[in-house]
Each structure stands twice: as structure tokens, then as C-alpha cells.
Amino acid sequence: MRKTCFILVITVIFIMFSGCSNRVSNETTVSNETNESNETTVSNTSNETTASNETTGLSQDQEIIDTFNTLVNSKPVDLLKISDFLVNNIKKISAQNADLMLQGYEKIQMQSLPSYQDAFFDPSVQSTLLTYSIEELQQNQVKETDLQKLLTDAVAVGYKIEAIEGTVAPYVDYGYYAQFGALTTASTSAFYALMKVESDNPSQKDGGLLISWDEVLQRGINFEAFLKTYPESYYYERASMHFEAYQELALNGSINVPLFEYETNVMNDEAKTAYTFFVEKDMESEFAKLMKNYLTLLEKNNFIKTSEVESFIDLQK
Known part of the structure; x- marks a missing residue:
């Protein structure tokens, strides 16, 4: 089986x-x-x-x-x-x-x-x-x-x-x-450098999150930067799938390490700290802007996954 x-x-x-x-x-x-x-x-x-x-x-x-x-x-x-x-x-x-x-x-x-x-x-x-x-x-x-x-x-x-x-x-x-x-062109070199990180340190295994919340956000930024820099790359669609996966992790967490506790719907404390630090950086990034808006909404809802927060997450899919 x-x-x-x-x-x-x-x-x-x-x-x-x-x-x-x-x-x-x-x-x-x-x-x-x-x-x-x-x-x-x-x-x-x-x-x-x-x-x-x-x-x-x-x-x-x-x-x-x-x-x-x-x-x-x-x-x-x-x-x-x-x-x-x-x-x-x-x-x-x-x-x-x-x-x-x-x-x-x-x-x-x-x-x-x-x-x-x-x-x-x-x-x-x-x-x-x-x-x-x-x-x-x-x-x-x-x-x-x-x-x-x-x-x-x-x-x-x-x-x-x-x-x-x-x-x-x-x-x-x-x-x-x-x-x-x-020995390769810039986009190929950049893509495989990103993939080496994924290969050496997988973000998830057996439903668990193996990297820190800070790293989840940083990898999202890294794949977004690739997409912006190399829009015609042979690897664009694959990089896009990785970016979307990290965006989903940032918004929801993984199966066994959710962003919000299953019983209380309260946000993970370590993630809260990481996200707060992340949005304080001055970054020209659509992903960073999304996370800033997300954190603002979470603060408004006392860091609880309310129906309003769920609606925001659904809009990003």
C-alpha cells in the first residue's frame, strides 16, 4: 500500500x-x-x-x-x-x-x-x-x-x-x-539555487513544517523575486507554483503546524512575532504588501481566525 x-x-x-x-x-x-x-x-x-x-x-x-x-x-x-x-x-x-x-x-x-x-x-x-x-x-x-x-x-x-x-x-x-x-544563463542558475535550498532543507515533511515562520516568508520573497526578474524563464511556472505554496503556508500554515490553533483559532505566537518583524521591513514586494495587510487584519481581529480572516485567505487562492 x-x-x-x-x-x-x-x-x-x-x-x-x-x-x-x-x-x-x-x-x-x-x-x-x-x-x-x-x-x-x-x-x-x-x-x-x-x-x-x-x-x-x-x-x-x-x-x-x-x-x-x-x-x-x-x-x-x-x-x-x-x-x-x-x-x-x-x-x-x-x-x-x-x-x-x-x-x-x-x-x-x-x-x-x-x-x-x-x-x-x-x-x-x-x-x-x-x-x-x-x-x-x-x-x-x-x-x-x-x-x-x-x-x-x-x-x-x-x-x-x-x-x-x-x-x-x-x-x-x-x-x-x-x-x-x-555554466548556465542567469535564470537557470537562479532557479536551481532556489531549488537547492528546497532540496537541502524541505519546508514540509509528513504534514509538518520543518522551517521557521521567518524562513517561510523569506522563501516567498525569494520566489517572488525570481518571477519578477525572469518573467520569460523556462522555469517560470514551476517557480510560480513554489511561490503560491509559500503564500499558502504564510496564510494558513501546514496540516500539522497550522498558523491558527485548531481548537481556539488563535494565531501561533512564534508566527505572530515573525510576521510583525517581517512587515516592519521596507520591501518593494507585492507579497510583503499582502502580508502587511494580512497582519493589519489579524490585529483588528485580535489574532483570531474569524470569518473575516477566512474571507481574506480565500480571496488569495
Whole structure:
């Protein structure tokens, strides 16, 4: 039953990812061409040519992108081979084509995630994994040779090991993408920097809030700034979903750490302090203005979630 739940979660995540990756960007052009063989290709954006390749009419960028596409569309997919090629060649191409390579890799990495998770979901494997702490697993401090390989293989292709709802499995590690920030365009670098924070320090897990209320507000500001700075980014819609999620957290809290106590509807004291400090800052931000108006309304209602407060929250959805 737990395996089924995890597969459902990953399916939903992939649908969100796929739905957002079709945005047209003025910075890069990605051709996610679906043909009869369902291949995914990355189109070279560079018009550069080199003297050594004049006879073939192909630039170094084009040769690298062509090889990358061949690897991505090989069956079965060898994610480790694709990752090794990316790591060794991304520095040789333009920033625009580096963007495209990362976009292509992230798509194939998401498609491959369920198969990597299946290996962890095997009952005998899962029971052994659960004898170790998450820190031991993340540092590969296990005795079993087969587990060492399982963990090593997952990390090598850009996954990280997490324990969610009592089950250990690999998930996308955005630190993998952030390491290439200096080789990509500004918007790609900025997006993956934001995602690395999410990956390293998730805001929620098992319905609980894992970060402070101050951090909830700051992350909302950070994603809003990205949206304002890069309105034509390939990652705009994904960043927008993260911003909306933080706005919802700021207005309501999480399931297990609500902004208002379930029995009394009184606002969380720590949140009250954090919000008061936050609105005192002089920030040119629509999110900051929203929170200032929200706090003014809460003060009027003695920091109790009244019908008036609920109406305000509903208007932001």
C-alpha cells in the first residue's frame, strides 16, 4: 500500500513537471519533440562553428548536443552514462546550450525516478535500510555491499536519500543542478539555487513544517523575486507554483503546524512575532504588501481566525 502511495505522489509530481516544461523561453529553446518513438530531443541554440568542424558543418556544441540526445533516447536508459557525459561536457558548450542539457537531463531523471525507487521499495531492502539512520544512509555508512551500490548509484545520477512517512527512497537532489550554475544563463542558475535550498532543507515533511515562520516568508520573497526578474524563464511556472505554496503556508500554515490553533483559532505566537518583524521591513514586494495587510487584519481581529480572516485567505487562492 505504501509503495502505491509513493508511486502516486511521484506521478503527480511528474505531471506537474511535464506540464510546466513546455513554456517558451526567450533565453533558450527546448524542443521536447514527441514522435512515433516518443523520443525527447534537445535542440542546439548555438550558431557557432569551429575550423576543425567546417567540413561537417557542425559546431562543437552541436556534436555534444547530438551525442547527448543519442544517450537520452537509448533504450534502456543508462542514467549514469548520461550523467557522466553531462558532467564532462557541459563546460564545453554555451550557457544557452548548458541550459538545454540540464532541462533534458532533468526530464529523463524524473522519468527514471520510479525505477530507482522500486529498488528501494523491495521489502527485504527496505527493512535493512530502516536499520540505519538517515544520516548513515546519506553518507553511505552501511555494511551490506549491495546496499552500498544501491546508494552509490542513486547519488551518482543526482538523487538524494530521504525518509518520508517511514519509508526510505531516493528523490531529486537539486544540488546536482546547482553545481553547474556558473555554466548556465542567469535564470537557470537562479532557479536551481532556489531549488537547492528546497532540496537541502524541505519546508514540509509528513504534514509538518520543518522551517521557521521567518524562513517561510523569506522563501516567498525569494520566489517572488525570481518571477519578477525572469518573467520569460523556462522555469517560470514551476517557480510560480513554489511561490503560491509559500503564500499558502504564510496564510494558513501546514496540516500539522497550522498558523491558527485548531481548537481556539488563535494565531501561533512564534508566527505572530515573525510576521510583525517581517512587515516592519521596507520591501518593494507585492507579497510583503499582502502580508502587511494580512497582519493589519489579524490585529483588528485580535489574532483570531474569524470569518473575516477566512474571507481574506480565500480571496488569495
